[in-house]
Amino acid sequence: MAIKVGDRLPQATFRVMTANGPAPKTTDEIFAGKKVVLFAVPGAFTPTCHRNHLPGFLEKADAIKAKGIDAIAVTGVNDVFVMDAWSRATGGDGKIEFLSDGNGDFAKALGLTLDASANGLGTRSKRYSMIVDNGVLKSLNVEDAPSKADVSGAEALLKQL
16 A cells, blocks of 8 residues: 555665765655655656656755755665766756665555566656655655656646645
8 A cells, every 4th residue: 555645654774875885874864853855766867767857856956945845855766876876967966865775665665666577677666756744744746657757746846835
């Protein structure tokens, strides 16, 4: 069953790149005491994710944060090295936190997985955006197809703030 508004996010550990290499980062470290926008992509560097979804959040980052958001983060079922390369390739480093959900544990815990096996991608995360306040889900926008970034895009989310 998928997570719903009002639920607390499940405990999970992501991987993030630091100056000393890959390091774990828990949901508590990311969300406790903060208002955070999190969006998820099926895959870093994939067409919709790379050309549409992430760029919208990069363009609207200041406007989103001006609405009282402490941080913006993106997660994907990619390893930490790919997420780090994507951060650097897009200019997202320092603007958006890139969270590797390499095994899809967070996506599974949310009930928001996507079977992309037919395209050789295995189990991925559905495309979504959410507003999380101190670990509690306040808004959730899940796309009905992985090739869309409409209801989960930065512009739509900004209107919810």
